[in-house]
Amino acid sequence: GAGVxxxxxxxxTEKGKDVELRCDPISGHTALYWYRQSLGxxxxxxxxxxxxxxxxxxxxxxxxxxxxxxxGSVSTLTIQRTQQEDSAVYLCASSFRGLTEAFFGQGTRLTxx
Amino acid sequence: xxxxxxxxxxxxxxxxxxxxxxxxxxSSVSVYLFWYVQYPNQGLQLLLKYLSGSTLVKGINxxxxxxxxxxTSFHLRxxxxxxxxxxxxxxxxxxxxxxxxxVFGPGTRLSVLP
Numbered sequence: 507g508a509g510v511x512x513x514x515x516x517x518x519t520e521k522g523k524d525v526e527l528r529c530d531p532i533s534g535h536t537a538l539y540w541y542r543q544s545l546g547x548x549x550x551x552x553x554x555x556x557x558x559x560x561x562x563x564x565x566x567x568x569x570x571x572x573x574x575x576x577x578g579s580v581s582t583l584t585i586q587r588t589q590q591e592d593s594a595v596y597l598c599a600s601s602f603r604g605l606t607e608a609f610f611g612q613g614t615r616l617t618x619x
Numbered sequence: 620x621x622x623x624x625x626x627x628x629x630x631x632x633x634x635x636x637x638x639x640x641x642x643x644x645x646s647s648v649s650v651y652l653f654w655y656v657q658y659p660n661q662g663l664q665l666l667l668k669y670l671s672g673s674t675l676v677k678g679i680n681x682x683x684x685x686x687x688x689x690x691t692s693f694h695l696r697x698x699x700x701x702x703x704x705x706x707x708x709x710x711x712x713x714x715x716x717x718x719x720x721x722v723f724g725p726g727t728r729l730s731v732l733p
Contacts, residue, residue: 539720539721548724549709599663601721606670607665608653610662613662
């Protein structure tokens with residue numbers, strides 16, 4: 507596609523449920539990033555994939571959070587047993603081997619009720 | 620590892636006045652530098668970037684930034700702001716050799732007043 511695509515754009519879930527957020531990066535971009543942005547806050551790094559290398563998971567806030575990237579393209583961020591503090595906008599970005607700017611998707615707004 | 624500081628969390632300025640948003644970074648390796656803008660309820664959009672070459676870079680919407688290696692700064696400037704420039708501005712760095720994460724500053728909220 508022309509840009510980074512994220513789905514769904516909005517997700518409302520009940521506390522304790524699992525959610526999956528999807529990111530489709532720009533074709534040919536080997537680097538993929540997940541960030542979280544809470545209301546009125548900056549970007550919190552979650553996880554970074556670069557090609558076939560082991561992902562940098564240092565930003566994941568707890569073991570309820572996990573992410574995978576299949577075939578070096580689409581990525582899924584999974585949050586298990588969601589909590590109200592997980593409510594935020596989850597942003598995905600991609601770049602060409604991490605050597606250029608990151609291009610962002612429009613984000614998924616997650617609301618845990 | 621890299622880190623980014625944006626000292627001003629909020630900057631109010633009157634329309635048509637000049638503005639400077641400050642960004643300082645810390646890194647043990649050479650870096651690329653970026654400014655992103657986030658308009659209300661929208662995603663992040665690249666404003667400008669410094670990869671190499673001239674230390675004064677020009678971006679979209681009349682913004683420019685100057686890379687100062689000795690002061691490890693990358694301040695964003697615009698000579699005359701418009702109401703439509705009201706947004707959140709984020710400074711970011713990534714390691715020059717690539718293969719590493721982008722690190723973002725906490726952001727500066729620019730409010731342009733009529």
